[in-house]
Amino acid sequence: MELRKRKLILDVDTGSDDALAIMTALLCPEAFDLLGICTVNGNRPVENTTENTLRVVELLGAQTPVIRGCASPLVAQIDPLRSRRRRLEEGRDADGDLVAYHAEYLPLPPAKGSALPGAYAPIWYIDTLMRQAEKVTLVMVGPLTNFAIAYRIEPRILDHVAEIVIMGGGLYEHNSTAAAEFNIFTDPEAAAILFECGEQVPLTVMPLDATHRANLRPCHAELFKSWHTAVGDFVGAEICERIRAYNLLQPLHEPDIAPIHDALCILYLLDPSIITELRTVRADVVCGGIADGETVFDTRHFTDAPRNCRVCLNTNEEKFAQLMVDILSRAKSR
Ligand code: BDR
Ligand code: CA
Helix, strand or coil: CCCCCEEEEEEECCCHHHHHHHHHHHCCCCCEEEEEEEECCCCCCHHHHHHHHHHHHHHCCCCCCEECCCCCCCCHHHCHHHHHCCCCCEEECCCCCEEECCCCCCCCCCCCCCCCCCCCHHHHHHHHHHCCCCCEEEEECCCCHHHHHHHHHCHHHHHHEEEEEEECCCCCCCCCCCCCCHHHHHCHHHHHHHHHHCCCCCEEEECHHHHCCCEECHHHHHHHHCCCCHHHHHHHHHHHHHHHHHHHHCCCCCCCCEECHHHHHHHHHHCHHHEEEEEEECEEECCCCCCCCCEEECCCCCCCCCCCEEEEEEECHHHHHHHHHHHHHHHCCC
């Protein structure tokens, strides 16, 4: 397939699946000119997600700038009920061993470098986007706080955005509460701002309905481990840990699968045919109350409010796994 090389910014809360998203983007330099990676509070506090992001960048020997972002959501701290409704993020298996979707620190050597000194993600977005001649693609796979603040400060940044892809939300699938997915639930007001942006720039949403079909399995973990390299060991271990976490904390439609939610956004940009069901709809976010953080996708077009996103609802699972293996194999010897 003929690919146009895109300027790209990633926004992450690294995080095991974020790590694999970063790796796939870095390993496709023919497709992406990665301007920077912004970090945010989410899977872990922003200090950890920043350090974890640096570790992943260094694992691949890349020089991509990492920009520290927001330490907390826009308003969640003043709604104490929100934090009490959260799902369990970690637990203990039958042997008493800790199991978590995302380790406090990824099992990689401590970063030698640091985040861009004196830079903060919302301001960096504005400075970087406003001076771009070519429009930039944004992929956000954590809570959406950084860009929401940037857009509120300087709405003209949208003139420099080609499209936005976010991992978040769910039509039928949820993972933080009975109504909400983690990234949106962590900062619903920021998500509402992103859906507002979707009225002006193309916005693609990758909810759990698609990402629960974007899985790697024990056979993939074994393949990566068989390389006996730093990259192979790391990827293999992360797949195994995610499988353990899902089996224990959030059993899915089948056992022994590890959804790699965030990487699906990158793979979708590389090969949109990986998504097998996609609808153009109006999406809104519930802020507060029993369905706090729910994404409401109007798939039956009840409202005449402008359609503001394309929502991906299913994934070609074989294609996803094959593309992940192909891309990660580029780092087989590292
Ligand atoms: C999302 O939440 C995080 O735990 C993952 O990194 C992913 O971005 C899935 O709901
Ligand atoms: Ca994430």
